[in-house]
């Protein structure tokens with residue numbers, strides 16, 4: 001008996017250069033998790049989300065490149081997972097609208113990120129809407145669409161995102177309630193064993209505190225940054241405390257148990273801070289150095305990254321496009337020529353478009369796609385075997401008309417949109 005597949009999904013907003021905190025908190029755990037058997041993993045670059053807080057186009061482009069390269073350099077295998085860029089999936093903004101229409105404004109009023117800005121405005125005695133874009137307000141809906149489009153079960157995130165997952169569940173259940181059970185209700189997965197890395201000054205490592213250690217900067221830069229981690233003034237030979245030591249915590253995030261125990265002992269025995277820093281640098285470098293070359297290769301070959309991401313988007317859309325076809329149908333965005341379900345229940349079985357496979361006198365295998373009334377929509381080329389023709393049909397059903405190229409073309413007078421609508425209708429049927 002096979003256990004059912006568990007789908008994991010998470011995204012990283014593309015506004016900054018990846019640092020050690022991102023690596024330990026998001027990149028490394030997702031790469032490890034992606035290798036678990038019995039899981040499907042959807043990892044994406046949340047560039048639509050980036051627009052909410054960043055209006056510098058070049059920065060968004062660069063960040064998308066760097067985060068993608070970082071994920072791959074850390075060992076993510078795009079063949080094993082769904083690895084894509086949010087803005088390559090037009091089904092996401094479309095689903096965002098469907099969810100928007102079933103989401104109470106009051107629900108969004110309660111979102112932490114939005115409320116924080118409103119509170120800040122109140123404290124500053126300015127209009128409550130100051131610096132609040134509709135994008136910030138809608139952020140949780142976009143995020144819900146990311147998640148439920150792929151019916152993810154589990155969403156690995158930081159604590160700060162848990163509320164967004166609750167909202168995603170709310171939106172998904174509202175939709176299900178109105179239109180039928182289309183969505184799985186997702187759950188946040190906050191992994192307590194994943195370290196929150198302290199930064200150079202001991203506060204949480206974060207771009208906004210300007211206390212980060214760059215992940216794939218030059219080796220010398222990493223050394224310098226590590227040597228600038230704040231320590232106390234204890235002299236060499238004086239015992240040192242591991243509690244509250246940022247240096248120790250960072251070390252722990254990279255070291256195994258024996259290594260950690262050894263450093264704990266060295267602290268007690270009065271290791272000099274400079275020696276401890278050197279040890280930390282070497283330990284991190286041991287893990288990062290082998291990835292650095294791949295990172296640089298990728299960052300310097302954006303066309304390669306672009307191809308990988310486009311390939312990932314195709315794979316993701318093979319799921320998203322037919323699913324959205326069903327959702328469109330569910331909400332009533334339908335082919336007008338198709339019978340409304342309520343009046344045509346009995347006929348429903350016969351009133352669907354269909355594929356027909358056949359063999360011609362030339363010995364080759366063909367298929368055609370006809371509408372509910374039997375009118376020709378799509379005509380295939382000849383295939384060597386019925387299996388080849390069957391595979392082309394399967395791809396059309398899965399991926400929509402995009403898969404027709406070279407295999408089939410719309411009949412005379414039939415528009416691609418008509419074919420696409422019929423495919424969606426069949427998928428929804």
Ligand code: TRP
Pocket residue numbers: 009010011012013046049142143146147155156157161
């Ligand atoms: N909002 C997340 C963050 O800032 C990024 C994100 C966007 C995300 N869409 C998502 C995370 C979907 C998980 C699932 O960290």
